[in-house]
Amino acid sequence: MKHGPNIATVSALAGDPARANILTALIGGQALTANELALEAGVTAPTASGHLARLLDGGLVAVAKQGRHRYYRLANPDIAAALESLMTIAELTDRPRTRLGPKDPALRRARVCYDHLAGELGVALFARLCDTNAIALSGGDIRVTPSGEAQFFRVGIDVGALRQAKRPICRSCLDWSERTPHLAGSLGTALLNHIFAAGWATRLPGTRIVRFTPAGERAFASWPAAVGPIEMAERASAA
Template structure:
């Protein structure tokens, strides 16, 4: 018997169409009820409960109770990164959904990836931070430099001095639509929160789409200019 992680078991869980739809629905970073996830998966509430039980046992989703209501969310950014990477492979190999619509260009432009910004905007921010040496890629790890910390401080974003393996300060996440990296980790979460709270962008209800206003777009491109 082979030793080590059982990736086949995890792959089988994610590979079920209903469970895959549930996991993708949770990529918007919002906790959802079993009924809402049943709608996303196109299954009955009873079937939804069975699938969520399997995902919970595997540590892919967690249950949170608020009063009489129960909500499910992804257990962490590592699960989100895995789903984003799988989406990229599916796009590259031509395994796309038959149904398309006007939301797809908007998703490619800017969207939520669990708790940070993805799409064209996310990749531009990442590239700009790297070009100005606010971020440093070293030994396959991503680090925030002193200049980078000052950049975040100037925006009023105070990041913790120390990071943990569970909650890294900076992490690259492979973007499925651009197939290049965008910024995840605590720094990525802080930036997305900043854009939303400053009114540069808003979340489209019931979607992962992030829509930048005309003013927000101008400020974003000024802050993350690639003309270094």
């Protein structure tokens, strides 16, 4: 007798080429209409509606109605992380694809993965947070260190407030283009929001691409800076 969740059902839902294209189109965190997803999947609108009904029943997507339109998105960040991992496997096992022009290198450089930063710069940020002891890895878990909490507080990210939410603060997400982790979870979302709020980068409309300005990339390369023991003591006394 088999035990545990039945992965065959989920695999069958994601395994259809049209449904795979629909799910991939939603990995950027944007909500799209059925007609928009039909174009992404390369199928007719009625066919896309049938696929979306199956994805809804399977719990992989969610829908919200606004006016005359219904907008679909991935049901939760865990699904985005799973899709990113599948893309990594596909990259390893598929025949190499032809590069499609400047957008493809840009997508590999920096992109949105649901609601956090991915690509070369996302992986670099994860490594920098580890190197500066802002986060610490223990087995499969990631935790924010006291030094890291002070670093994030200094740029307006309150880790204590993030702890009040049900969502994990830190999670690793395997990057499909770099094949090494980037940071997901509520902290990953907060960091990406800070990047946008600081004006360092913008998201190209209708894509997952995150484009940094030259000045923004320079600022990002040394951010967040490590916090010394004096600053940590000041942070603790102010709390």
